[in-house]
Amino acid sequence: MDLSPPRGTLDFLPPDGDRMLALYDRAAGLARSYGYRYVETPGFERTELFSLTSGQTSDIVTKEMYTFKDRGRRSLTLRPEGTAPVMRAYLNRLSGGPSAFKAYYLTRMYRYGRPQAGRYREHRQFGIEVFGVAGATADVETIAVGDRFLRSLGLSRYHIELNSIGDEVCRPAYRAELIDYLQANRERLRDEHRDRIEENPLRVLYCKDEACRAIAAEAPKIVDRLCGPCREHFDAVQEGLEDQDIKATLTPTLVRGLDYYTRTAYEFVSEVLSQAQATLFGGGRYDRLAEALGGPRVPGVGFGMGLERVLLALKDEGVEPPSEPAPDAFVVGIGEVGGKRARDVARALREAGLAVDRSFEDRPLGAQLRMADRSEARYAVIVGEREAAAGTVTVRRLADGWQETLPLDLAIERIARGGEPG
RNA sequence: GUGGCCGUAGCUCAAUUGGUUAGAGCACCAGGUUGUGGUCCUGGGGGUUGGGGGUUCGAGUCCCCUCGGUCACCCCA
Known part of the structure; x- marks a missing residue:
């Protein structure tokens, strides 16, 4: 269809x-x-x-x-x-x-x-x-x-x-006066207006046609009445x-x-x-x-x-329209272990009030980083086997590639602040 | 609702007086790169040329109808 x-x-x-x-x-x-x-x-x-x-x-x-x-x-x-x-x-x-x-x-x-x-x-x-x-x-x-x-x-x-x-x-008195005026100038109006002089005289005034405009300019004005x-x-x-x-x-x-x-x-x-x-x-x-x-x-x-x-x-x-903000972070999980922990990391970030996206599938790191890039998230949070074993995550700032591996609670703080380590 | 112009890939466009398999850039997917994206290289998918009918040996190209967009009008938001 x-x-x-x-x-x-x-x-x-x-x-x-x-x-x-x-x-x-x-x-x-x-x-x-x-x-x-x-x-x-x-x-x-x-x-x-x-x-x-x-x-x-x-x-x-x-x-x-x-x-x-x-x-x-x-x-x-x-x-x-x-x-x-x-x-x-x-x-x-x-x-x-x-x-x-x-x-x-x-x-x-x-x-x-x-x-x-x-x-x-x-x-x-x-x-x-x-x-x-x-x-x-x-x-x-x-x-x-x-x-x-x-x-x-x-x-x-x-x-x-x-x-x-x-x-x-x-308005009624003005309307009557306007109708009289328009009737007097009837011949100079466009055809389509002639029929509506009686039923809606005010609208004849708003016509963009030049001849009509000239007539409208001379017409009695409601603001004067x-x-x-x-x-x-x-x-x-x-x-x-x-x-x-x-x-x-x-x-x-x-x-x-x-x-x-x-x-x-x-x-x-x-x-x-x-x-x-x-x-x-x-x-x-x-x-x-x-x-x-x-x-x-x-x-x-x-x-x-x-x-x-x-x-x-x-x-x-030429003004940029307002838009909704992109996600704060994109969580990348590698392998079975990393994937499971990534799910928990994403939840923790969300509970901290951050907007977080992640991959539904276990894809190679490069592919997931590409997804992170396209999501326009400011940070990628990488959780692989190394991080899972150490109880850390790797925070990567997508704009310039700066990254650091650190405990989850510190990572959340950094991302929420939007900066580098102090 | 009335009149004009325009419809080729998701987007922007190309295709000799009507001529053979409709191309390109961007975008998308994959690989180069099984733990590093955005650059680069290679490859790939994607079109009933808006739809239908007609003319012709042959139609993206010409004609008709229709759908859609767009411009003007009416009027508004």
Whole structure:
């Protein structure tokens, strides 16, 4: 059979697997340091969770969902995004009034579409969400977390696009004004936009086509039409970012693809990736999401970050991606006696907290040293008949061939310290 | 989902206007070296040229279909 992974999916074999795992580790550590708690939600949900929240005209709902019927004829959908499921789980547990909750997740998302580099049918996301906090401080924190994550990996060639898309008070009036404007300029728009002026006028603004851009540039801007509270909130977000020296570019044409977003919208855009995959992550505020699910009003803000894309950006910026550490030592056992003792030596090293690999088979010393070399372990620990008889081991540093024969407990100390004898 | 480009060994690539047994480097395995790896030398395994069909005396090369990748678009992560 065809052994390649299904279209739009990826295998993460070494060393790629180590890199993805390292990304998970870094993300989890950073999120924890900000007080976010890890959550997991099901890989699939009731289809209506997404159709109710994302919006009937969204790309996700209209053409990207992996929807299927199970044997009980329930309509289920592979999770295309992380926010709605986490909110669902939060609301499900909620009793009494909404309380503040900070969550992060590291998991896979599924969207049907034509794949290319950096866009897949199955991809992994690092996401964080702050529920129950309406203030701009929360918006700023999510941006700061994302920014710090990318910087800590060594990325620098990206910028932040920021906008406010208002709320249920100011957006309807703006929307009507925008529709009027777009209708007036109808003839100059691309065909595909003409039909959607009424249904999703905001999205026409984000078109990359030059003619459309010219029209978008002249269009009324939502940031000029914000109601008092939205204006205040947006100002506070911008001030908060300045306080932390995070530069964000006001981008009036930035909108969100999903219906539940309100107020703050932002995207971190790579300057080295091609445009089709340049968005490293996108986020924003979604104060109406809980209500769309039939819950109370629960303000929220967060982002979702595509990790395959982060890896791509690292590659294109020429930055070495983080990886999992190689073993500390590779234990080499020679002959029957040496082999048995090697097993015990490996166990002792592991119990001392070291990462240790060894050969499953009794192979010649040279072959096992070659294995040790390939494992990238810093030390080979050789146990042959001579060592077995003397109750010692030979520690060999693979980088330069320095080696010494000494008792096991001293060897463990040396390896743990990573140095030569004192 | 729409349009363009590309598919030769695990990887990077070669193969005269269509011509005989599809090659090389790297990687991998073995030996030189039965207690010393990473260097070197020698040898070896590995391909239905993505798959199927067609044209032709003859197809890696030309045509069609299909699968996959990739680029642009839609949109995002």
